[in-house]
Amino acid sequence: MELRDKVIAIIAEQAMLEPGDVSLDNSPADLGIDSLGLVESIFAIEETFDISVPFNANAPEESEFDISSVAAIVAAVERLVQKQHASA
Amino acid sequence: MTGGARRVVITGAGTINSLGHDVPSTLEAMREGRCGIGPLDLRDVERLSVQIGGQVKGYDEQAHFNRQQIALYDRFTQFTLLAARQAMAQSGISFSDEESEMSGVVLGTAGGGVNTWDENYRTVYEEGKNRVHPFVVPKLMNNAAASHVSMEYNLRGPSFTVATACSSSNHAMGLAFQMIRSGMCRAMLTGGSEAMLCFGGVKAWEGLRVMSKDACRPFSANRNGMVQGEGAAVFVFEEFEHARARGAEILCEVAGFGMTADAADIVMPSAQGAERAMRGAMREAGLAPEQIGYINAHGTGTAANDKSECASVSHVFGPAADRLMISSTKSMHGHLIGGTGAVELLACIMALRDGVIAPTIGYEEPDPECALDVVPNTAREAKVSAVLSNAFAFGGLNAVLALRAA
Numbered sequence: 001m002e003l004r005d006k007v008i009a010i011i012a013e014q015a016m017l018e019p020g021d022v023s024l025d026n027s028p029a030d031l032g033i034d035s036l037g038l039v040e041s042i043f044a045i046e047e048t049f050d051i052s053v054p055f056n057a058n059a060p061e062e063s064e065f066d067i068s069s070v071a072a073i074v075a076a077v078e079r080l081v082q083k084q085h086a087s088a
Numbered sequence: 089m090t091g092g093a094r095r096v097v098i099t100g101a102g103t104i105n106s107l108g109h110d111v112p113s114t115l116e117a118m119r120e121g122r123c124g125i126g127p128l129d130l131r132d133v134e135r136l137s138v139q140i141g142g143q144v145k146g147y148d149e150q151a152h153f154n155r156q157q158i159a160l161y162d163r164f165t166q167f168t169l170l171a172a173r174q175a176m177a178q179s180g181i182s183f184s185d186e187e188s189e190m191s192g193v194v195l196g197t198a199g200g201g202v203n204t205w206d207e208n209y210r211t212v213y214e215e216g217k218n219r220v221h222p223f224v225v226p227k228l229m230n231n232a233a234a235s236h237v238s239m240e241y242n243l244r245g246p247s248f249t250v251a252t253a254c255s256s257s258n259h260a261m262g263l264a265f266q267m268i269r270s271g272m273c274r275a276m277l278t279g280g281s282e283a284m285l286c287f288g289g290v291k292a293w294e295g296l297r298v299m300s301k302d303a304c305r306p307f308s309a310n311r312n313g314m315v316q317g318e319g320a321a322v323f324v325f326e327e328f329e330h331a332r333a334r335g336a337e338i339l340c341e342v343a344g345f346g347m348t349a350d351a352a353d354i355v356m357p358s359a360q361g362a363e364r365a366m367r368g369a370m371r372e373a374g375l376a377p378e379q380i381g382y383i384n385a386h387g388t389g390t391a392a393n394d395k396s397e398c399a400s401v402s403h404v405f406g407p408a409a410d411r412l413m414i415s416s417t418k419s420m421h422g423h424l425i426g427g428t429g430a431v432e433l434l435a436c437i438m439a440l441r442d443g444v445i446a447p448t449i450g451y452e453e454p455d456p457e458c459a460l461d462v463v464p465n466t467a468r469e470a471k472v473s474a475v476l477s478n479a480f481a482f483g484g485l486n487a488v489l490a491l492r493a494a
Binding site for chain 2: 035036042055057
């Protein structure tokens with residue numbers, strides 16, 4: 001499974017949707033994911049890709065991790081995987 | 089007096105926390121706006137992503153307790169006993185046989201013996217040992233502190249521990265208040281304690297991603313989360329006539345208590361639940377919003393709490409909110425979780441007795457969503473005759489105390 005599909009699968013599971021029902025344009029809120037659900041999704045992403053995601057729920061917009069849409073999350077995960085696995 | 093509600097007063101106070109090892113040093117730090125938060129000194133701290141906290145510094149358990157006691161007392165129990173000793177000494181209360189049956193201990197803690205859990209999990213999981221010390225259970229149980237206090241002072245009335253996360257101490261003190269008010273009890277040792285600053289205790293909190301890595305800045309627009317603290321505060325709550333008859337010095341009066349449940353979300357606060365708790369405390373105390381001069385806020389420094397708390401205060405107080413001071417001393421001592429309301433009650437006593445309002449330190453940028461007088465950075469002299477102390481816990485459990493000057 002590609003990185004993008006894995007991220008979508010994680011988000012879909014959190015939203016209790018089929019991966020096919022998750023669009024790249026959707027925001028977590030569009031999918032019915034609240035703040036607690038978001039924190040849990042980020043944890044699943046960290047575990048799946050063995051990365052550390054910089055995210056503070058108090059100031060999500062200031063975190064380096066863009067969560068504005070599924071596409072943004074996928075892009076952010078790609079960057080973190082590249083960065084953190086290159087330096088490992 | 090039969091049938092009528094009794095008045096309840098505080099005749100003794102004790103504490104140990106990151107600002108000081110007793111009440112005078114803690115109040116001095118609050119007056120000076122000193123910060124007790126700093127780099128954590130604990131095992132495996134390098135594996136934590138949050139490495140600051142309000143730790144009790146310069147603490148030597150052997151200076152206070154003997155070998156047998158240390159084997160039985162988790163850090164949260166030790167803190168409780170030290171605070172209780174100070175409170176009892178200040179109060180000067182003693183109990184006849186009958187009175188000791190009408191007096192008890194109600195304390196708050198969220199985690200109880202977290203250090204004991206942590207150390208013994210290491211023993212069995214990390215070190216692979218198959219044997220732990222025989223006192224693990226009596227040491228870690230949440231009621232250990234309350235039980236040891238009851239034993240130390242032979243208090244044989246209602247005694248138990250309340251665990252409602254960040255509201256634990258306020259719930260405990262509210263219940264102690266009600267027991268004296270109803271006539272069931274004569275005096276109560278009450279307050280709370282927390283000692284969660286160990287690897288597992290901080291690691292668990294990290295998971296929620298609500299912790300700040302640099303500072304606790306309640307109500308400031310650039311706030312970025314809460315910071316944990318540790319310690320205890322214990323008070324002697326006493327029936328007013330009993331205190332007066334023995335000529336005790338009265339620190340202040342506990343006048344009302346309001347408690348509610350949001351019944352909404354396990355972590356996100358509801359302004360309505362907080363509002364009902366504040367109104368309930370004022371109603372029982374017979375106080376109108378205009379009479380409240382100061383609120384010790386829950387003020388965790390998270391985005392969600394501070395915004396919601398300010399909205400609820402504005403709503404409850406209406407125009408009176410403009411003349412109200414509200415500060416969060418968590419900016420100095422950190423969030424003591426289940427012990428926090430107890431340490432924060434000290435700021436309320438200072439406001440009522442000494443006319444000094446503890447500041448919200450670390451305040452850097454005004455937040456339009458927290459547009460109240462948060463007493464930024466510097467303590468203020470002001471005469472107030474009634475105050476509230478707010479606690480709003482995860483799980484949506486709210487507990488607010490109303491206090492009056494003696």
